[in-house]
Amino acid sequence: MSSTISHNYTRARTIIASVLSLSFVFCQLLVPHRASAVTGVVLSDPLTVRWKYESNVTLNLTPAFDRERIYLPLAGGTIVSLNAKDGQLFWRSEMGGQLSASPVADDSSIYVATEIIDEGGAQPRSGTLRALGREAGVTQWLTPLVKPLRGAITVKGEKLFAGGSDGRAYAFDKRTGGALWSIPFQSSFSGQPIADDGRVYFGTDDGTLIALEESSGKVLWRYRTKGAIRGAVAVASGNVFFGSGDSYVYAVSAEGGKLKWRKRTGAGVEAVALTGDKILAASLDNFAYLLDFKGSMQWRKLLPGRISAQPLTVQEAALFTPLSSSTAVVLALRDGKQINLLPTGEELTSSAAPILVGDTVFLTTEHSLLAFARPTESSTKQVKR
Secondary structure (H helix, E strand, O other), rough: OHHHHHHHHHHHHHHHHHHHHHHHHHHHOOOOOOHHHHOOOOOOOEEEEEEEEOOOEOOOOOOOOOOOEEEEEEEOOEEEEEOOOOOOOEEEEEEOEOOOOOOOOOEEEEEEEEEEEEEOOOOEEEEEEEEEOOOOOOOOEEEOOOOEEEEEEEEEEEEEEEEOOOOOEEEEEEEOEEEEEEOOOOOEEEEOOEEEEOOEEEEEOEEEEEEEEEOOOOOEEEEEEOOOOOOOOOEOOOOOEOOOOOOEEEEEEEEOEEEEEEEEEOOOOOEEEOOOEEEEEEEEOEEEEEEOOOOOOOEEEEEEEOOOOOEEEEOOEEOOOOOOOOOEEEEOOOOOOOEEEEEOOOOOOOOOOOOEHHHHHHHHEOEEEEEEEEOOOOOOOOOOO
8 A cells, every 4th residue: 555655656746747737838938039138129130121111201309109000200390190110100199289209108198398499490489298099099188398308308207307498497387298307507407317226317408417306306406517417317236327418427316326447438428328237438539438437448449531420329239320420330238249230221310219119220321211120031121111
């Protein structure tokens, strides 16, 4: 009897182990490769133009996007909604005036800033902020502003953040457009606010980085540089990293704005990006720089033009769009070596940042929006007008 029980127990353990092993293998087969699961694209792979939307009125503004769509800003106060997969036009919304800041989108709305220009083409008279519905592009709410917003709009949770040409820093309720707070400063804004850990960081045109309390707009601290701060900041490990028009990359403490270090480049630094435990800086001296969190240079790479747009980082690579060049350049983050080129067919003149939606990389040129993806047997180049 004892022998029978022992035999049955051994068989049961063997069966259970086999089932668990098969289950593990089955689950492994169901889980996609990490690169595909996280981003859907590898920048070092051959990428070709899947489709393009042709327009002679593209702007120096980064398109908004969600998980499936691109919202391209055009001259004349126009936004077009396009399917990221094939470029199909969903809708076109014409608001009048001109777009004054890069739009932003969430799962239900696109938030757009416009300005009304005097007939003489001089200073803008006023501005607006509005929400467009995702499905039809219809205005859901509209907030008049004394002066237009500049740079880019940021969305976090139920709030929108933006800076104005009149030196006001704003927080809005994204559900209604109502201003939650509005704080005046002496200098105008033309960058992108970043909200992190209860603080919102604004860079000013006079070179000041300002940290505000997200809930109230209370000024927590300021750090002054000698050049305009137009790019987004990066926040990590209790520090705020940013570039300035005075040619330096800075690291200051997030808690009190105390200088940790600064690193000089050859010209104004328009953008920084966080990549793992490193900081990628794009400079107008035609160089890209990789720094660690202590400010030590890991490498620098000369590119074929000035870099004013935020680079796109995906896993172990970064995509740059050098001005006056006709190709976007992909560098390996490990050593800065060039690992890919994306030919655009015309000179890059826009400071609109490259963006990624699913398995497609989007670049804005003077005459089109280009959608780059990995070629497939069934893929064909599609031209949309």
